């Protein structure tokens with residue numbers, strides 16, 4: 063029973079055991095061993111007989127096995143044993159178990175495995191043969207040993223010398239282009255995991271350094287029982303040419319698919335193909351265009367000679383390019399940049415034309431926008447200074463040719479700043495737009511209205527009468543119309559604004575053909591209109607020019623004088639009815655190095671206009687306060703007041719009060735001895751602000767005298783509200799005392815008014831004893847004038 067079980071197991075495993083005894087020189091095997099060796103069960107066999115059953119090709123292996131047994135007491139061999147008409151692959155292994163060469167061993171049927179190996183080997187060989195025939199490189203990768211072998215073609219493909227080739231897997235992996243390597247490794251990984259094959263197009267580094275595009279295919283040909291891949295074989299072919307061709311096609315396709323519109327036109331001047339971009343530009347799609355003439359896109363802007371000229375240029379020189387208009391499928395015109403090129407065949411005949419188009423619409427729009435920004439005022443849309451100057455230049459040339467006069471009107475809005483300051487820039491902008499519209503309504507088509515910036519507008523009138531006097535009259539007429547227009551109320555939301563314009567006019571014939579000169583003259587005339595009281599017209603004339611020139615020279619000199627500290631103060635005594643000094647008035651003098659002492663009448667107005675009165679007035683105050691401080695230390699002088707003239711601009715400075723207080727403090731002067739002389743006009747321009755400033759200074763003790771009294775405005779109601787100490791009767795009335803009854807009456811009235819307001823009253827310009835007596839007789843006890851003392855430096 064046990065024997066039967068053993069036999070059954072051996073049969074299932076196709077594995078039998080055997081025993082050899084050297085003494086008997088015979089071989090005995092189990093039933094399965096006998097079956098595998100092709101012997102009847104229980105056969106006892108001489109080893110030589112067994113050797114005869116071995117395949118002749120395996121005899122050497124058998125002998126080797128025998129030698130191993132003799133030497134190592136062990137052997138193992140794979141060989142074929144006759145099995146009827148065929149051969150069976152067996153694995154035989156034996157081991158000597160004692161010195162008498164008792165050998166035991168087993169025999170196993172490996173026929174199925176060997177058959178499979180042989181088949182695979184044959185397949186691989188066939189494949190190799192086929193590949194060699196196809197010129198492909200072959201590789202064989204043993205994953206267990208990480209060795210790769212190749213055929214000669216593989217080496218040739220990469221310029222490698224087979225005799226110096228490394229077979230390590232890493233070597234081959236590093237031949238792959240670094241960019242392609244991760245993808246190739248991923249494909250091989252997937253193949254090893256499950257797919258069993260891969261195909262990859264990638265670059266391998268040739269021995270000379272360049273990269274070769276290859277098509278690499280790999281197949282798993284052997285796995286172990288667990289499914290792990292043991293071996294892969296594959297092929298490699300050079301696809302560089304195909305890749306280059308693909309690349310060219312791709313580039314060609316991308317060029318054809320570019321942003322530029324492209325047409326391929328046949329030699330018969332009929333469209334063959336159009337790309338997508340062309341469709342987008344023209345509105346036509348490809349099929350609509352096929353077979354059509356490119357003249358389908360003509361606009362009518364050009365005649366046929368123009369189009370024929372393009373074909374001829376392309377045919378003769380090979381290309382033409384230029385800007386032209388095409389007609390969109392929907393009828394609108396589009397500016398394009400067109401290039402036409404001819405393609406010749408090998409025989410030198412034109413086979414095709416390539417036409418490319420770029421849409422210039424956006425570029426043109428940008429160009430228009432740049433032009434608009436460069437030449438037009440963004441707020442009103444009117445021409446700006448640059449365009450105005452161009453137009454003036456052009457108009458001056460026309461004037462020189464035709465003799466017709468022209469004129470430039472420089473308009474500056476009055477009262478614009480207060481609107482801007484009080485209601486904000488948005489309101490100011492609305493007014494400026496309204497002004498632009500009003501001016502545009504009344505002017506002719508060929509007249510130019512420009513905005514120079516701020517509230518300055520310029521009107522250019524052309525084609526006036528050739529006679530300058532008549533032209534001036536025509537211009538004046540237009541200017542009056544414009545002036546009336548501007549003076550109409552402006553309804554800005556709920557606010558109604560009143561605004562006028564000061565207009566300066568210059569005629570072309572005065573400008574010596576120069577645009578900038580004409581503009582300057584009109585500007586100058588406008589300035590005159592402004593100073594004449596606003597809402598006025600002024601024509602430019604040469605005297606005006608001379609005056610301006612002089613003014614500029616004086617301004618320059620005045621600036622230099624301030625910098626060089628060429629000013630001094632003279633002092634004029636003020637006396638009471640006993641002739642005793644109550645104080646002095648500080649009067650400014652310019653000690654000119656060449657011209658000697660210059661009176662303030664020459665430079666105060668200019669200093670006021672140019673703003674130089676601010677530093678100058680400050681200097682006077684500082685000097686006066688330092689003098690007061692010195693007097694305060696002298697017993698005879700400590701009671702004296704010092705009057706200082708304050709100009710309107712100086713008083714209007716926001717920091718005027720602080721400045722005076724600071725100067726008083728720095729100098730150590732007594733505020734109650736400082737008397738500021740203000741004029742009526744200064745106070746009336748903004749009475750509320752003026753009163754506020756005066757009150758603040760009055761609180762510090764500063765005194766105020768109202769200068770030139772009687773020459774200003776008749777409204778006297780304001781006097782009650784101001785912290786005044788004194789009224790000063792203007793010299794013009796004092797001059798006429800005893801000569802003019804009206805002057806006498808005015809002086810008496812002023813004195814009475816001062817008394818009723820409980821103000822001190824002083825008369826200036828007292829030169830004679832009669833004047834003195836009249837003043838004293840009428841209650842004016844304080845006097846100042848040459849009768850007592852002329853202004854002079856303090857001794």
Ligand SMILES: Nc1nc2c(ncn2[C@@H]2O[C@H](COP(=O)(O)O[C@H]3[C@@H](O)[C@H](n4cnc5c(=O)[nH]c(N)nc54)O[C@@H]3COP(=O)(O)O)[C@@H](O)[C@H]2O)c(=O)[nH]1
Nearest residue numbers: 649650661662663682707708709826827828829847848853
């Ligand atoms: N803002 C400032 N204005 C100043 C300053 N200094 C002077 N001034 C103003 O200049 C005006 C002219 O001044 P001036 O030439 O000095 O003339 C003064 C006197 O010299 C002159 N005067 C006085 N008495 C007589 C006289 O009997 N006869 C005569 N012919 N002239 C006389 O009057 C001028 C004084 O004027 P007033 O100021 O109105 O008292 C002058 O009006 C000043 O306003 C300065 O520092 N800052």
